[in-house]
Structures are given as C-alpha cells and as structure tokens.
Amino acid sequence: MTTALDLAALATTAFGLVAAAVVLAAAGRLLPAVAVLLDFLTAAGLLRLAGDPSWSTIAAAAAVIAVRRLVVAGLSAPRPG
Numbered sequence: 001m002t003t004a005l006d007l008a009a010l011a012t013t014a015f016g017l018v019a020a021a022v023v024l025a026a027a028g029r030l031l032p033a034v035a036v037l038l039d040f041l042t043a044a045g046l047l048r049l050a051g052d053p054s055w056s057t058i059a060a061a062a063a064v065i066a067v068r069r070l071v072v073a074g075l076s077a078p079r080p081g
Contacts, residue, residue, distance in 0.1 A: 005051035009044040016040020031075050038068040 020037035024030065045061035 002051040005047050009047040009051075012040055012044040012047060016044070031071065035068070035071050035075055038064065038071055042068055 016037050016039070019040060020033040023036045024033035027033070041064050042061070045057075045064050049057050049061050
C-alpha cells in the first residue's frame, strides 16, 4: 500500500508541475502558478502522510500548508497604488 501511495504522491507532484506551467503560460503571472503548485504539493504531502505518518512527514505537510496559506493571503491582499 505504501508503494501505491508513494507513486500517487509522485504523480500528484508531476501533475502539479504541469498544471503550474499551464497556469503560468495562460496567465503570464507567477503567483497564481505558485498557488496551483502548492495546492498539488499539499495533496502530495497528505498522500505521503497517509502512507508513513512520521513526525518528519507531518512537519513537511505542515510546512507546505503554511507556505500555501501565506501565498494565498498574498494573492488576495489588495495591491497598493
């Protein structure tokens, strides 16, 4: 089961990279592409967490979620000027 979850996490990461590249090409802006990538990395981290619930995996998933929240907050903040 762990091998299947590792492969699913790897596939999710690869799809995230492709989706971020598509968003970057379509929107021409980096921040939305990073937000999409972080969503996919969050999903991959949660898949890895389901397979191996160690403290390092929990910390990695928490770090990705924290960075994702900061990026989304930066995207939704009003621009000065």
